[in-house]
Amino acid sequence: MKNTFYKTIYVLLIIFLLTLILSGCGGNGVKEETRNYFKVGVITSLSGPEVYGGNITKRGYEVWANEVNKKGGIKIGDKKYEVKLVFADDQSDPTAGADAVERMITSEKVDFILGPYTSGVTMAIAPILEKYKIPMITGSAESPLIWQQKFKYTFGIIPAADITGSSPITTLAKDVQPLPKTIAIIGINDPFSKSVAEAFKKSAEQEGIKVLKYDIVPSGTDFTPLISAIKELKPDILAVGGHDKDHMEIIKASKTLGFLPKAFVMHYGITSPEFTKNMGKDGDFTIGATVWTPALNLKDELFGSTKNYVEFMQKEYGVTPDYTEAGCAVTGEVFAAALAKINATPPLSEEERDKLVTALEQIELKDTLFGPIKFATEGNWYHDNTGLKPLTVQIIDGKQVIVGPKNLREQAPVYPQPDFDKR
Amino acid sequence: MGLLIQTLVNGILIGGIFITIAVGFTLAFGVMDIVDFAVGEWVMLGAFTAFWVNYFLHVDPLYMIPVVMVVYGLIGYFFQPVIQKVINIKHRSAALIALAFTFGLSIFLRGSALTLWGFNNRNLISWISDKNVDVFGITLPALRVSATVFAIIITIVFMLFLNKTKTGIMIRAAAENKVVAGLMGIDGHRIARLVYAIYVGLTSVAGIFLGAIFSVHPDMGVRYTAFAFFIVVAGGLGSFSGAIAAGLLLGLIDSFVSVYLGGAYIFLILFLVLFLVLLFFPKGILGKGW
Numbered sequence: 001m002k003n004t005f006y007k008t009i010y011v012l013l014i015i016f017l018l019t020l021i022l023s024g025c026g027g028n029g030v031k032e033e034t035r036n037y038f039k040v041g042v043i044t045s046l047s048g049p050e051v052y053g054g055n056i057t058k059r060g061y062e063v064w065a066n067e068v069n070k071k072g073g074i075k076i077g078d079k080k081y082e083v084k085l086v087f088a089d090d091q092s093d094p095t096a097g098a099d100a101v102e103r104m105i106t107s108e109k110v111d112f113i114l115g116p117y118t119s120g121v122t123m124a125i126a127p128i129l130e131k132y133k134i135p136m137i138t139g140s141a142e143s144p145l146i147w148q149q150k151f152k153y154t155f156g157i158i159p160a161a162d163i164t165g166s167s168p169i170t171t172l173a174k175d176v177q178p179l180p181k182t183i184a185i186i187g188i189n190d191p192f193s194k195s196v197a198e199a200f201k202k203s204a205e206q207e208g209i210k211v212l213k214y215d216i217v218p219s220g221t222d223f224t225p226l227i228s229a230i231k232e233l234k235p236d237i238l239a240v241g242g243h244d245k246d247h248m249e250i251i252k253a254s255k256t257l258g259f260l261p262k263a264f265v266m267h268y269g270i271t272s273p274e275f276t277k278n279m280g281k282d283g284d285f286t287i288g289a290t291v292w293t294p295a296l297n298l299k300d301e302l303f304g305s306t307k308n309y310v311e312f313m314q315k316e317y318g319v320t321p322d323y324t325e326a327g328c329a330v331t332g333e334v335f336a337a338a339l340a341k342i343n344a345t346p347p348l349s350e351e352e353r354d355k356l357v358t359a360l361e362q363i364e365l366k367d368t369l370f371g372p373i374k375f376a377t378e379g380n381w382y383h384d385n386t387g388l389k390p391l392t393v394q395i396i397d398g399k400q401v402i403v404g405p406k407n408l409r410e411q412a413p414v415y416p417q418p419d420f421d422k423r
Numbered sequence: 424m425g426l427l428i429q430t431l432v433n434g435i436l437i438g439g440i441f442i443t444i445a446v447g448f449t450l451a452f453g454v455m456d457i458v459d460f461a462v463g464e465w466v467m468l469g470a471f472t473a474f475w476v477n478y479f480l481h482v483d484p485l486y487m488i489p490v491v492m493v494v495y496g497l498i499g500y501f502f503q504p505v506i507q508k509v510i511n512i513k514h515r516s517a518a519l520i521a522l523a524f525t526f527g528l529s530i531f532l533r534g535s536a537l538t539l540w541g542f543n544n545r546n547l548i549s550w551i552s553d554k555n556v557d558v559f560g561i562t563l564p565a566l567r568v569s570a571t572v573f574a575i576i577i578t579i580v581f582m583l584f585l586n587k588t589k590t591g592i593m594i595r596a597a598a599e600n601k602v603v604a605g606l607m608g609i610d611g612h613r614i615a616r617l618v619y620a621i622y623v624g625l626t627s628v629a630g631i632f633l634g635a636i637f638s639v640h641p642d643m644g645v646r647y648t649a650f651a652f653f654i655v656v657a658g659g660l661g662s663f664s665g666a667i668a669a670g671l672l673l674g675l676i677d678s679f680v681s682v683y684l685g686g687a688y689i690f691l692i693l694f695l696v697l698f699l700v701l702l703f704f705p706k707g708i709l710g711k712g713w
Binding site for chain 1: 426429430433434437533534537541542543544545546552553554555557562564565566567636637638640641642646677678679681682685686687689690
């Protein structure tokens, strides 16, 4: 009888202890721990084919975190809270990204997330963020498909590719002589690059430029046969939706095959420091799209101004940032402003995270190093920052020069581009 | 017509580079009985070696071919016993363990390259990078022509070596039947080391060409591992001439599908061909495999 009594006590004790432990581990959304800093998740491509861009985003996020910590942290009320970044590698693969973000949310219990480099991974992890109710801003992803799905917890700093992608084609269709009549378009088979290629096609058709070839090819393709086929068609413009590696290989293949269209239009990657460093003179005169250039001088609360930020990057890292890196650097500032608005201290509860989403929807930052930030709350670009004007840039002497639209340009586009051996 | 010939030539030229990888890969498979998952990483290491030497010493990548071949040959020679040790483990799934070992090796090499040299894409430039040869209106990129010429020379030298020299005959004997070759006094371990050295040396040289034609980055090898598998399976496991034919076939499929069907269909057609080959010619397209 006594034994049975003790056994019952033991069992009850074990159940009690287990309940305590489990309530500590699970129960997402409950303030289960105390800490005086914000735990910020970063998920991006730290390995796999998009590792270069992944590291650009990582550096952008880190620069923000270091700078904000140097100044004592994010100011909430009268107190400042430091930020601690927690990294997850999506391996440039949407499935691996979904696994990694779920692991990061459940084991690290991050307050909010700074999002992936690629659109493919962003789309794969967005539903997981809905499930765990964790807000995320991506400082890089640009595919319009992300915003069409109207995810509540996902936001984006860079305007969608269908807004930016049309800009170089429109510039060429209006502001050069002789006007281009034909175009060949190549898109790499990933959500972002495909969207860019589609944007090129749509705007070319709208502007009356005849599309001679439109081809979506897998990543890692040998471009030589494709360029041979395009060379036969003699298009005025060769437009490519892809990343810096694809653009490099396409220009190299074109050069070896003796093919030079009047303009190469390429998005994204020609504004990255690596493109000009690798391509040298061969990369000059390539035209691309952006929403930001290092030459802009805008006010910024954290860095002081765009100029300060660019100088800081050149001094500390030896690089001139492009719009993706700058977009990532500003992402944390947006979160900080929204957190200050709702007076939320770490760790964030589920209710606070919901309030954070509402604050992000309402936020309107006029002065940041990236330009004005306001997220759309309806329509096809739901939760994307649509406040920025798309610009057409051309690489001239290794630097980005704004060549369109006409009212904002630094100089007229160089068209047709000079021969490779006359640069 | 011009485009058709250009496409054909492009296919042969890229196929030539695949042959350089396929020749060593097939031989290593024949002698060691394992497929080396790290094949693409030897390509990557060869490309990076040429890049760094070019970067610091300004030596043209093409002049690096003999050095890379010897250095990586030695690396292969001294590394082979490690793999052999795994193959010889007394376990009923030793081959599977060895396969997992090379898979691990590939991840290790890729990860090390990423940690050591960073994530940047690099452009490897040779003095012939922007040269081309115009033959009857067909533009031949000089770098690809050199790669193909190199592949042809290597293949001929290899054929002669395998057929005319004592060591070559020993290699063929070991590839065909290790037990009988061993009974005839052939030192299987020495042969395996030699073959692995040749394979690693050749593959890293292919890396120089591939790096110069495309770009150099830690992940560049992955697709060549897939291609090496296609070549070995379509050519017939262990078949030397089959591998050459499959290398060319791969180049031609790549080129023709890109131009006439669209780049999106390359992998679809490639694996459809592989499926049909396995179904109708399980011993490879020349019927000379196992």
